[in-house]
Amino acid sequence: MSNIRLYHNPNCSKSRGALALLEERGVALEIVEYLDHPPTRSDLEGLVRRLPEGAATLVRHDSRFKSLELDPDAYTKPEDVIALLLQHPELMQRPIAVRGEQARIGRPPEKILELVAAD
Numbered sequence: 001m002s003n004i005r006l007y008h009n010p011n012c013s014k015s016r017g018a019l020a021l022l023e024e025r026g027v028a029l030e031i032v033e034y035l036d037h038p039p040t041r042s043d044l045e046g047l048v049r050r051l052p053e054g055a056a057t058l059v060r061h062d063s064r065f066k067s068l069e070l071d072p073d074a075y076t077k078p079e080d081v082i083a084l085l086l087q088h089p090e091l092m093q094r095p096i097a098v099r100g101e102q103a104r105i106g107r108p109p110e111k112i113l114e115l116v117a118a119d
Contacts, residue, residue, distance in 0.1 A: 017109035050103035
């Protein structure tokens with residue numbers, strides 16, 4: 001089985017749940033704590049390309065998003081999403097699992113198992 005890269009926030013229960021699911025299955029992991037090591041433009045472009053749901057799903061519309069007074073409708077195009085997440089990586093959905101040319105947002109955490117089932 002090939003490695004899964006997991007964009008992880010250890011303070012997030014969904015992210016911890018996804019990590020536990022993958023570890024229980026013995027999946028080889030590369031864990032990226034993206035708040036400590038923010039994704040590059042290239043990383044974000046790759047995520048956008050790999051996510052079946054599209055670029056807008058990468059953005060969390062949480063209290064931080066609201067405190068910045070951002071408009072959700074302004075972040076639907078890939079280039080706008082990437083620019084936002086380069087400036088505010090804390091607004092990136094989590095967890096995100098990447099395997100080869102596929103990626104899944106782990107909401108719910110079990111969604112990432114689609115990448116494991118691909119074997």
